[in-house]
Amino acid sequence: MGVLPKGRAWLRRGAACALLCASLSAQVQDAPPSEYQVKAAFLYNFGRFVEWPPQPRPPSAFTICVLGQDPFGPVLDELIKGKTIQDLKVVVRRLERVEDAGDCRILFISSSEDVRLAHILATLHGRSVLTVGEAERFAHRGGMINFRLEGAKVRFEINPDAAGQAGLTISSQLLKLARIVHESPQSGV
């Protein structure tokens, strides 16, 4: 029952918001953007609203990693071209194994890794990596942000506890837009 949305303001909105996110590139302006174009933009925008703890060795780039089967295709690469977050150049890296996620700031965990999720999250435990997924109950299971669809609109859930444990601070502005969930693995699958 806890998963069901309560009467939140954004749920009452229709699917009329056909506008593309401001960050999307000009070429797709006319056609309504695809789901993964929106998700790519969101993925990048999350970086603006999350604070990472200071690191002893300053990173050379802001790395966005995609673990497992990449659903974005070229969209993500095109999007981050020439972009910076917190004065760091944004780069995209695709990983096979979670052990390679050493310098990742944001880790998108593809649905293909769903079965290994517990292992992945355990591996990342104690490291300041923002985990983003799109699997069912991803956030409930210990992921931090989970994309979900409400009709044609892309929305997201946030598990602030998970982010807090990883030492990440999520902006209240972002929290305001999200559905907040808490860890409840036993009620899942």
Add this chain to the structure above:
Amino acid sequence: MLNLRDYSIRKKLTWICMLTSGAVLVLASAAFLAYEWTAFRGELLARLSTQAQIVGSNSAAALLFQDQPAAEQTLAALKAEPEIRAAAIYNREGRLFASYSRPGAQAESSLPRVAGLQADRESFEGGNLVLLRQIVQNGEGLGTVYIQSDLQGMGRRVRRYVVILLLILGASFLASFVIASRLQSLIAQPVLELAETAKIVSQGRDYSVRARPGNRDEVGLLIETFNQMLAQIEERDVELGKGREQLEQRVEQRTAELAATVKELEGFSYSVAHDLRAPLRHISGFSNMLAEQYGPSLDPNAQRYLERIQNGARQMGMLVDDLLNLARIGRQEMRCQATGLNSLLDEVLADLKPEADGRKVEWRIGRLPFVECDPSLMKQALYNLASNALKYTRPREKAVIEVDARVQEGVTVIVFRDNGVGFSMKYADKLFGVFQRLHRPEDFEGTGVGLATVQRIIHKHGGRVWAEGELDKGATFYFTLEPADQKSSHDKISTGAMATHDGTSS
């Protein structure tokens, strides 16, 4: 336009105070209002700018994550600012993302179309403040916040200020009127008192009055100066009075000296004339005896010489008699009594009858008054004047001699007019001098003492005598006398010569 010039100092001062304070208040209020107006605008602008900033930064995430409801919620917070009619958020392409309009206001249609990202700007247009603020995050423009606000609040506030200012203005005007009315007495009161004092002084010619000393200001100085002036006038008055007294004393002294001298001179001339009589009697007596006893035996030349001596002696005798007479008049005490001039003149005419014998003489005698005089002296004067008139009308076939009296400026004037040979007015002042003669002795005999005697008599009576005439057109003699009821002493020496001059010019 009120004309201040003719107002009293009281009113002037009050008006000056009120106009001054009024002008100051109006100017200050105007400046205050103008400042308030611009301050309101600045304040409103700053407040709305802050609101826009807040809305902008609060809706950055909503814009980035396409959450229109969240953005509209953020905008709805603007309800707290009642001036805001409408607000909107545009995305970076310039499309309307979220909008807000004040309850009851139809603002949707008034929202502008914008193209892409808008630069920050604000403008007051048509009673509205329009404000555009870019939504910036991490240096990246995400969209634009638009806020439209009316100036009603501002208008309300300014109206309230105007009402308050008008109240203050009215109250201050009233207060300044009261204060000015009280304070004007500080200046006006002493001035009015001074004016009152000046009026008393000028009306009563009382220079001993002093104005009450005032404060130590300009008016006080004026009062002090005024008092000093009064003191000076008073001092001068006293000095003038002293001077006049001294002058009177000096005149009296001189008059007494003069009278003494005149008396001395009269005495001298009397004794000279008197002493001349004895040798003259010898001359005339012995020349007469010579003519009687030895006349026939003398040759004709000697007889003519003798005759000349006898004539000279007779002439001299008359002269000495006249002089003695004149001197006696000066010395003689007057015995005045009311005397009718008509009867006196009748006696004179009777005495003169022999002289008018064989001549046509018309006497025209008017009604003459009773006067207070010494009858014998007055008779002498009338005699001299009448005989004078008879003498100088001798060349006329018919002599007309008028004697009349008239009252001129309260004084009785006796007039003797004849149609004789007259005289030139050039010599009018010499007529009454002793031994002064205008005619040759061959034409008219005389000693030149007659008119001098008249003058002395009239002066002794306190009157004046003068003459008018023209050559060949007769002469008129005037003298004045006081009427019988006015009793006074005429023993004073009078300035007769001056009176005569006055008379001749009239």
